[in-house]
Amino acid sequence: MRVLLFFDQTQAGAGGKEKPNVELAVEKGGIGSYHMFEKYLKEIDASVLATMYCGNGYFFDHEEEVKRKVTALATKLKADIVLCGPCFDYHDYAEMSAIMAQHLEETSDVKAVAMFAKENSDVVEKYKDSVKIIKMPKKGGTGLNKSLENMSKVLKAVVDNDDKSTYEEYLY
Amino acid sequence: MFDKLEKTLAPVAEKLSTNKILIAIRDGFLISTPLIIVASIFLLIANFPVPGYSEFVAGFFGEGWESNLTVVSNATFNMIAILNVIGIGYSYARQLKAEPIAGAAVAFVSYLIITPQVHPEFVNEAGNAFRGFAFGNLNSQGLFLAMITAILSVKIFAYVKDKGWVIKLPEGVPPAVMSSFAALVPSMFAMVTFFLIRLGFSQTGFGHAQNFILEVLQTPLMGLGENKLFEIIYQFLSNLFWFFGINGPAVTNTIFSPIHHTMTFANQAAFLAGDPIMPYIFTGPFSDFFGNFGGGGSTLSLVLLMTTMAKSERMKQLGRLSIIPAIFGINEMIIFGLPIVLNPVILIPFLLVPVMNIALATLATLGGIIPYTTGIALPWTTPIFFSGWLSTGSFFAGFFQLGLLALGCLVYFPFFKILDKQYVEDELSPQTIVSDELDDISLDDISFDDL
Numbered sequence: 361m362r363v364l365l366f367f368d369q370t371q372a373g374a375g376g377k378e379k380p381n382v383e384l385a386v387e388k389g390g391i392g393s394y395h396m397f398e399k400y401l402k403e404i405d406a407s408v409l410a411t412m413y414c415g416n417g418y419f420f421d422h423e424e425e426v427k428r429k430v431t432a433l434a435t436k437l438k439a440d441i442v443l444c445g446p447c448f449d450y451h452d453y454a455e456m457s458a459i460m461a462q463h464l465e466e467t468s469d470v471k472a473v474a475m476f477a478k479e480n481s482d483v484v485e486k487y488k489d490s491v492k493i494i495k496m497p498k499k500g501g502t503g504l505n506k507s508l509e510n511m512s513k514v515l516k517a518v519v520d521n522d523d524k525s526t527y528e529e530y531l532y
Numbered sequence: 533m534f535d536k537l538e539k540t541l542a543p544v545a546e547k548l549s550t551n552k553i554l555i556a557i558r559d560g561f562l563i564s565t566p567l568i569i570v571a572s573i574f575l576l577i578a579n580f581p582v583p584g585y586s587e588f589v590a591g592f593f594g595e596g597w598e599s600n601l602t603v604v605s606n607a608t609f610n611m612i613a614i615l616n617v618i619g620i621g622y623s624y625a626r627q628l629k630a631e632p633i634a635g636a637a638v639a640f641v642s643y644l645i646i647t648p649q650v651h652p653e654f655v656n657e658a659g660n661a662f663r664g665f666a667f668g669n670l671n672s673q674g675l676f677l678a679m680i681t682a683i684l685s686v687k688i689f690a691y692v693k694d695k696g697w698v699i700k701l702p703e704g705v706p707p708a709v710m711s712s713f714a715a716l717v718p719s720m721f722a723m724v725t726f727f728l729i730r731l732g733f734s735q736t737g738f739g740h741a742q743n744f745i746l747e748v749l750q751t752p753l754m755g756l757g758e759n760k761l762f763e764i765i766y767q768f769l770s771n772l773f774w775f776f777g778i779n780g781p782a783v784t785n786t787i788f789s790p791i792h793h794t795m796t797f798a799n800q801a802a803f804l805a806g807d808p809i810m811p812y813i814f815t816g817p818f819s820d821f822f823g824n825f826g827g828g829g830s831t832l833s834l835v836l837l838m839t840t841m842a843k844s845e846r847m848k849q850l851g852r853l854s855i856i857p858a859i860f861g862i863n864e865m866i867i868f869g870l871p872i873v874l875n876p877v878i879l880i881p882f883l884l885v886p887v888m889n890i891a892l893a894t895l896a897t898l899g900g901i902i903p904y905t906t907g908i909a910l911p912w913t914t915p916i917f918f919s920g921w922l923s924t925g926s927f928f929a930g931f932f933q934l935g936l937l938a939l940g941c942l943v944y945f946p947f948f949k950i951l952d953k954q955y956v957e958d959e960l961s962p963q964t965i966v967s968d969e970l971d972d973i974s975l976d977d978i979s980f981d982d983l
Contacts, residue, residue, distance in 0.1 A: 373850055373869055376857075391846075396871040499864070500779025502542040502549075505535075505874060 361406040361519050364434050364470075365394060365413075366444040366460055368453040372413035380417025380452070384426050386410050386433065393446070400512040409437050416452035419459075427463045434470040440519045445475030446511070449498035454480040458487040465491070471518050475511055477501065478532070488532040492518065495530060534876070538776050545773055545783045552627040554786035557679055560620030561793055564612065565909070571608035572908040574601045575804070579906075581925035602804065609800045610667040613674030617643045620682035628690040634715040635686040641719075642685035642726040643678060646733070646741045669742050672797030676753065677745040679790060685722040692718035750794070754812075757791040760894060763814045767823045767886040774828045775882060777873040781828070792816045799907030810904035813897050818905045820912045821919035822893035825937050827863030829872060829882035830889060832916065833940030835863075837948045844955035860913040870951075877954075881947045885940045892936060902929040 369375045369382040373392035390398060390408035401408065412430055419426050434442055442464055444457035454476035464472035475494040478484055484493060494514050496507035510530040517527040548554060578598040579586075590597055608615070618636045625635020647669045654662035692698075698714045729741060738744040756762060766788050773780030785792075795812035802810055826832025835858045838851030854865045872878050896902045903924045910922060916937060921930035 370865075373853065373865070375853070376865070393868055393871065395846075396868060396873055497777075499868075500777070500782060502545045502776075502778050504777035505538055 361404060361516070362438060362440045363401065363406045363408050363515065364437065364439040364442045365390060365408055365411040366430065366442055366457065367392060367411055367413035368416045368419075368447075368450065368456065369413065370450065370453070371446070372411060374413065375415075380415040381421075382413070382415035382418060384412070384414040384418065384422070384429060386412045397446070397508040397511065400508050401515075404512045404516045406512070406515060409439060416450070416456055419456040420452075423459070427460065430460060431464055431468050431470070434464060435468055439470050441515055442470055442472040443475065443511070443515065444472060445494065446496055446508070447474070447476035447480070448496065449477040449479040451480050451483070454483045458483050458491050458493065461491045461493075462487060473514060473518060475507075484532050493532045495532060534874070541773060541776060542778065545778045548783050548786045549779075551786065553624070553683055556624035556627050556683065557620055558786055558789055559623040560616055560679075560682065561789060563619030563622065564608075564615040567608050567615065568612070568909045569911060571604050572800075572910060574604040575800070575908055576922060577601060579803075579925065581921065581927070605800075605804050606667065609797060609804060610671045612671050612797050613678040614640065614643065614670050616675065617678035617682045620679060621686050624683055624686045625690065628686065630686065630690040630693055630718075631711055631715065634711070634719070635689060638689050638715075638719050638722050639682040639685045642722055643674075643681045645723060645726040646677075646681070646730045647674070648740055648742070669740075672794055672801060673746060673750075674742055675794045675797065676750040676790070677742055680745065680749075681726070685726065688722040688725055689715075689718040692721045697721075753791055754794060754798075757795050757812060757814055762791075763819055763823070763890045763894065764887050766819065767890050768883060771824075771829050771883050771886055774867060775873065775879055777868070789816075792819060796907045796909060799905060800909075801907075803906040803908070810906065813894060813904060815905045815907050817907065817909060817919075817923040818893070818897075819890075821905075821910075821914070821916075821923055822933065822936070823886045823890045824861070825889075825916050825933065825940065826858035827861050828867070828886075829863070830885040830937075830940050831863045831866050831872070831882075832858045833885060833937055834878075834881070834944045834948060835866060836937075837941055837944055841948075842952050844952050844959055846955045846959065847952050859915050861915075862913070875951075877951050878947055881940075881944045885943050888943065889936045889940065892939075893932070896932060902926060902932050 369379050370377070371393040372382075372387075374382050374385075388410055390401075391411045392413075394408060394411060398408075410433075412433065414422075414426055430442075442461070444461045445454075447454040447457050454474070457474040457476065461472035461474040464470050473492045473494060474487070475496055476483070477496055477498040479498045487493060492514065494507070494511050496511075497503045514527045514530050516522075578601040586598070593600075617639045621639025622632045622636035624639075626632040628635075644665070647665060649665065650661050650663050651666055652661045656662070693714070697717050699716055701710050701713050733739065733741050733744060736744070738747070766784055770780035770784045773783055792814065793816060796815040796817065799810045799812055799815050824830045826835060835851055835854050838847045839855050842848045842851055850865065850869055854863065854869075857863065857865065867873060870878065872882055893902070897904055902920075903926050905923045906925055908923055910919060914922070916933050917930040919930075920933040921927055923929070
């Protein structure tokens with residue numbers, strides 16, 4: 361399974377809240393917080409081709425450009441699925457992930473899912489019907505391990521085109 | 533094995549961090565914390581731990597200048613039970629969806645109802661006993677009673693309010709007046725209850741609720757706090773939770789922080805009174821400043837290794853990004869980015885180093901090598917060396933911290949090396965995955981240009 365990651369600056373390890381304007385960039389393989397869940401991806405034979413990331417301020421200032429470029433790269437690399445997350449309870453990252461996942465699903469053959477905590481309640485409400493959002497706890501909350509395990513189940517099911525009922529308990 | 537461990541830990545963490553009473557107590561303390569820190573600064577100014585300082589300042593302000601600053605200490609340290617009964621009353625009322633400020637006021641008054649108001653030991657020339665409240669009943673001696681009072685009074689208040697036993701005023705009355713009257717009957721129930729409690733105790737040998745709680749609850753709990761393993765258990769559990777990505781201190785503080793706080797305030801009181809003997813070792817500052825350097829797991833040691841000795845790009849970059857936050861005790865990037873979470877290789881030093889730090893610091897305190905912490909409260913983000921020096925009054929304690937930091941580096945080193953080696957291998961191995969199946973898409977210089 362060919363996977364692409366879509367991170368913000370924090371998950372990519374390119375800075376914290378003080379760096380929202382990190383430009384859109386891509387690196388080979390998985391970087392940053394990928395290492396927190398890489399064992400779950402290996403279990404489903406997924407390999408991360410590359411990690412795309414940008415600052416969560418940069419995204420909203422250059423939304424159309426980021427959406428276009430990410431979609432183009434995902435298509436060029438023939439990715440099976442793009443994971444936009446894990447966002448925990450980082451609100452801006454959650455919102456840009458939902459927007460990105462929705463755009464990918466609607467305008468390309470590449471599938472996409474988002475993953476963030478219910479604390480981002482307005483984003484959940486707005487996108488839960490159009491984007492597959494995987495449940496996860498907020499930073500420091502309980503259940504992180506389980507949610508990462510669920511994430512790999514969802515990724516596999518979505519790529520295999522399984523019936524939604526088999527994995528919808530993990531989504532909002 | 534980790535799964536089983538997490539299955540037992542996660543529900544415990546969930547229960548503790550959602551329990552309304554524990555949250556109320558924990559958040560209630562937060563209200564008084566900034567005031568206590570500022571008061572500590574005043575105390576620090578009065579007692580700055582540099583030889584010759586006191587005489588130097590006396591040159592400007594005259595002898596005994598320090599005593600002017602004690603007014604701030606009296607207003608805070610010596611009133612800590614009151615500050616917290618208000619804070620806990622406020623936050624518990626908020627939890628129970630009652631008017632928070634009304635809850636705080638009811639808790640405050642309820643506490644005063646059961647507190648001695650006349651002190652026959654102090655009589656003036658006219659033979660009248662002193663009327664008022666004694667610091668001895670309003671400071672850390674009354675802390676546990678304050679917690680119980682706040683919770684009980686607000687519970688009664690909220691219960692009565694929810695039952696609807698309130699005076700409803702007609703339409704057109706301003707909302708502030710409405711809610712004031714709405715608080716009347718619930719407050720009455722709470723106040724009557726505490727009046728009866730006071731009467732009840734006056735008939736017993738204890739005389740007052742303060743004495744009862746002190747003897748029956750506070751002292752045994754403080755006994756727990758005096759157990760030499762108390763702090764080690766706290767550190768171990770807090771960091772174990774972090775390993776699973778759960779905010780450890782947020783969970784463990786629900787139980788440990790009332791005891792930590794009481795010990796801190798008791799030491800402060802002794803310090804204020806000029807008593808050379810400090811009652812407790814495991815104060816909040818001791819826990820904050822001698823266990824973990826750079827955040828949970830004492831990761832400053834690890835970050836130092838990463839910035840200086842790492843061979844993998846990943847470690848080097850992460851180390852560079854994390855070193856400044858680490859000096860101030862922030863290590864979120866390391867916890868989730870190295871990651872430490874769910875990473876078995878790093879678990880052993882992550883749990884061991886803080887336990888070792890506390891064990892050594894405890895032994896050093898018992899052996900008189902470093903002084904007891906005076907209870908002076910500083911922000912938990914105070915950098916290493918300064919935190920040790922200012923919280924004990926001794927430069928040596930600051931150096932001791934640096935020694936512990938170095939020792940931590942030694943302990944982390946072998947595990948760090950294993951991880952670094954692993955990452956170097958990952959970085960060097962070619963991306964074998966996909967290039968065979970598909971029309972040669974090279975991943976080596978992908979970029980967003982020309983897209």
